[in-house]
Each structure stands twice: as structure tokens, then as C-alpha cells.
Amino acid sequence: xxxxxxxxxxxxxxxxxxxxxxxxxxxxxxxxxxxxxxxxxxxxxxxxxxxxxxxxxxxxxxxxxxxxxxxxxxxxxxxxxxxxxxxxxxxxxxxxxxxxxxxxxxxxxxxxxxxxxxxxxxxxxxxxxxxxxxxxxxxxxxxxxxxxxxxxxxxxxxxxxxxxxxxxxxxxxxxxxxxxxxxxxxxxxxxxxxxxxxxxxxxxxxxxxxxxxxxxxxxxxxxxxxx
Ligand code: MN
Numbered sequence: 696x697x698x699x700x701x702x703x704x705x706x707x708x709x710x711x712x713x714x715x716x717x718x719x720x721x722x723x724x725x726x727x728x729x730x731x732x733x734x735x736x737x738x739x740x741x742x743x744x745x746x747x748x749x750x751x752x753x754x755x756x757x758x759x760x761x762x763x764x765x766x767x768x769x770x771x772x773x774x775x776x777x778x779x780x781x782x783x784x785x786x787x788x789x790x791x792x793x794x795x796x797x798x799x800x801x802x803x804x805x806x807x808x809x810x811x812x813x814x815x816x817x818x819x820x821x822x823x824x825x826x827x828x829x830x831x832x833x834x835x836x837x838x839x840x841x842x843x844x845x846x847x848x849x850x851x852x853x854x855x856x857x858x859x860x861x862x863x864x865x866x867x868x869x870x871x872x873x874x875x876x877x878x879x880x881x882x883x884x885x886x887x888x889x890x891x892x893x894x895x896x897x898x899x900x901x902x903x904x905x906x907x908x909x910x911x912x913x914x915x916x917x918x919x920x921x922x
Contacts, residue, residue, distance in 0.1 A: 706752040708779070708800065709835040711915075717779055717797065717836050720887030722750040724775075724804055724825070725874055728893025729866050735896050745869045745877055748821050750804070750891070756829040760922045763903050764827050767807035770901055773894035774852035774860050774909040774917075776845070777802040778871055779836050783884030792875035793844045795884070801834040801909050801917040804891050808900075831891070832907075834917040844871065848912030850895060855906055862895025864911070 707716035726746045727733035733740035763770060781797035804825070811824025847865035851858060869877065874890055901907065901921045909917040 703753070706755050708755065708757060708833055710798070711835045711837045712841070718887050719752040719755060719889060720885045721882075722752055722754070722831060722889045722891065723878055723882070724748050724750060724891040725869065725893040728868050728874075729862055729895040730868060731862070731866070731896035732894055732898065733868070735898070740868055745874065747878060747881065748825055750826045750831050754826055754829065754831040756832050757834075759832075759919055760829075761803070761805060761832050761901075761907070761919050762829050762922050763901075764805075764807060764830070767809055769807070769809040771806045771808045771898050772852060772854070772859070772901055772907055773804040773806060773898050774850060774911075775802050775804050775891045775894050776850060776864060776911050776914075777833060777836075778875070778890040778892060780875075780884060780886060780888040780890070782886050783879070783888060785879055785883050787876050787879040787884065789872040789876040792872035793839075795875060796839050796844060796871070798836040798838040799842065799845065799911070799914055800836045800889075801911045801914050802889075802891050803832040803907065803909060803917065803919060804894060805830040805832065806898075832917065832919045834914065837914050842913045845911075845913060846870065850911045851909070852897070853908040854899070854901065856908075859899055860895050860897035866895065867892065
């Protein structure tokens with residue numbers, strides 16, 4: 696194959712304990728998947744089915760730095776569990792869903808909240824708020840064969856050493872099997888897809904020089920400096 700212009704690199708994530716890299720196909724994100732966060736954003740978590748948006752695979756960054764993006768005065772952190780798929784399909788049943796999971800990682804769904812808010816108000820898409828450069832800092836993937844499939848466990852985020860977000864994976868409104876199952880009714884899921892599973896309460900703004908330290912039980916830590 697000879698391309699007319701230079702071919703873009705395939706975005707990849709490291710895999711804990713392996714020299715192999717995980718090639719990323721798409722990044723799906725689940726909105727308002729913890730009741731406390733849905734409430735803090737002004738929504739009733741009991742009435743709403745899950746909804747999804749996407750980031751671009753090349754929005755991933757694994758170098759420990761998050762460059763403060765342009766055209767926003769309110770850039771916010773959202774600490775999330777990330778699910779990495781090794782296989783996919785359509786109309787996956789919840790009871791079959793975990794068989795498609797390669798492993799899990801810690802991610803930050805960095806958000807230009809002011810631009811997202813303006814888009815919401817106008818009924819416009821969220822890309823400008825969500826899918827910008829380096830908006831998805833991510834840890835190495837830990838294989839499911841190593842840690843199993845988490846159904847509970849602490850998830851938290853410190854900013855400059857102060858705890859800002861605290862939650863537990865048991866607080867998911869839609870658990871991982873149902874996230875995969877419902878997503879697969881809307882999209883053809885594929886090997887290399889990532890799912891960012893939503894964030895617990897406590898989201899807030901960052902500034903240059905802030906150090907974000909995120910944790911999900913069993914997955915270690917994600918350490919990111921805002922530059
Ligand atoms: Mn999010």
C-alpha cells in the first residue's frame with residue numbers, strides 16, 4: 696500500500712507487564728454513570744437511560760502531561776475506569792459482554808466545561824468540549840486475566856494532594872456488562888475499542904501546574920501534570 700500523504704500512526708496504550716502495545720480503535724464515553732455526578736450536573740439519575748459520546752483515539756496521551764487547551768477558561772477533570780475490548784460485535788448480551796474485555800485502565804476525561812455547556816444550551820454536539828488534543832490521559836492497561844473484572848473498588852482523584860473525587864465502582868448506574876451490551880446495539884464494537892465508564896461526583900477545574908493523581912483499585916495510579 697502506498698499512501699498519497701503520510702499515514703497517521705495507530706494510537707496505542709502500554710500493557711502492564713508486557714512489551715506489547717494495545718492498538719486503539721475508538722473511544723466511547725458514558726455520560727452520567729454515577730448517581731452523585733448526575734445530580735451535581737443537575738440531572739435525575741433514576742430516569743435516564745445511558746447515553747454515549749466519543750473522543751478521538753489520537754486524543755490519548757500517556758506521557759504524564761496534559762497541555763491546557765486553547766479557548767477555554769473552565770477545563771475540568773473527570774477520573775474514570777477505562778474498559779479495553781479485545782473483540783466486539785453487535786447486540787452483545789450482558790451475560791456475554793465480559794468475554795470481550797481485554798483489560799482495564801485509569802483514564803481522565805478532560806473536558807472544556809464552558810464549551811460543553813454552551814454546546815448543550817444550543818443543542819449542539821459536544822466534540823469541542825470533549826474531543827480535543829490530549830483530552831484523554833490514560834494509564835497502562837492491566838489485563839483482565841491478571842485482575843479479573845471489577846464490580847466494586849475505590850476510584851478517586853487528588854488535585855495537588857487534596858482529594859477531589861471519591862467513588863466506588865459499585866456505584867455505577869449501568870454496570871460494565873450493560874454498558875457494553877447497550878453500546879453494541881448502537882455501534883459495531885471492535886477489537887481495540889475503549890470505553891470510558893463515567894466519573895463519580897466532585898468534578899472541578901484545573902490550572903497550569905496542577906498535579907492530578909488518579910486511582911482505581913487494582914489498577915495502580917495515573918499521575919498527570921497540567922502544563
Ligand atoms: Mn466523562
